Amino acid sequence: MKIIREAVTADTTQIMEVMEAAKMIMRSSGNMQQWANGYPSVDAIASDMEKHSGFVVEHDGRIVGYFAFLPSPDPTYLKIYNGKWVDDTLPYHVVHRIASYPDVHGIFADIMDFCFSHDANIRIDTHKDNRIMQHNLEKHGFTYCGIIHLASGDERLAYQKLRQESVLHKKYFHELTTDELYELLRVRSEVFVVEQNCVYQDLDGDDQKSLHLWLTQSGKTVAMARVCPAGTHMKEISIGRVITTERGKGYGKQIMLHAINAAVKHFGARRIDIEAQEYAKGFYEGVGFVQSSDTFMLDGIPHVKMTWTR
Numbered sequence: 001m002k003i004i005r006e007a008v009t010a011d012t013t014q015i016m017e018v019m020e021a022a023k024m025i026m027r028s029s030g031n032m033q034q035w036a037n038g039y040p041s042v043d044a045i046a047s048d049m050e051k052h053s054g055f056v057v058e059h060d061g062r063i064v065g066y067f068a069f070l071p072s073p074d075p076t077y078l079k080i081y082n083g084k085w086v087d088d089t090l091p092y093h094v095v096h097r098i099a100s101y102p103d104v105h106g107i108f109a110d111i112m113d114f115c116f117s118h119d120a121n122i123r124i125d126t127h128k129d130n131r132i133m134q135h136n137l138e139k140h141g142f143t144y145c146g147i148i149h150l151a152s153g154d155e156r157l158a159y160q161k162l163r164q165e166s167v168l169h170k171k172y173f174h175e176l177t178t179d180e181l182y183e184l185l186r187v188r189s190e191v192f193v194v195e196q197n198c199v200y201q202d203l204d205g206d207d208q209k210s211l212h213l214w215l216t217q218s219g220k221t222v223a224m225a226r227v228c229p230a231g232t233h234m235k236e237i238s239i240g241r242v243i244t245t246e247r248g249k250g251y252g253k254q255i256m257l258h259a260i261n262a263a264v265k266h267f268g269a270r271r272i273d274i275e276a277q278e279y280a281k282g283f284y285e286g287v288g289f290v291q292s293s294d295t296f297m298l299d300g301i302p303h304v305k306m307t308w309t310r
Contacts, residue, residue: 069114077123077158080158123158126157127156128155168258223245
């Protein structure tokens, strides 16, 4: 389970080991020029920490990734050549110094989830030879904007992504239209049954008593959850059927925060329980849940009970 936290108390030696691993990935992929001459240095990491802008990605207590997340303005982005920014009026955040080990997957998506949960306007730049980063940026919906120059004069490819605000829908079962109910059940079947290759009874009789929440982006369902009152799915008020159809965009965190707020507002929740798939424990910890049981099997998948307390 991966956790993202501020790096201010992190082991700098472990961070620099991650940096060296990232350099090796660059060199092996043909990127021979980026991060040369001792960059990123210990001083650069220390500067991130002083600004409370350095973050580590941890997996099982080990630092496996690092990035800097800095507020605007970035002086190297004041001028852009051979193009223009998607938006040059709104405040933004910049992501620098992304590094990870090659054997830990999904870190770029986790970092983007974190960043877009804090700001909807993100800029980033990379070396022209860094094909891996360019691929990741394009995969996650960033737009190539043009060329910027670092303080050293070196050129970098500049990207920006301005996330449109998603729309929250919130209805009790009896308020759902036939089309809305069909869409919620379709997505649940697609993810929990087909993608996870798990045969289980999704229609469990709790939907009729629950409050259903889902996010749409340009009319497409991108995340959903349901809030069950106490005594239905679990003894306590609970949140379940949590799905994100598009990773790396912060929708998962958004829907969970909306679900927690709904549980408090509509059911007076002071405690909320969930049955979390074990691999997602770090995600739920990021919105305030703590593990409250040993691992158990549910529909053939390892789960843990987690609890949020007001």
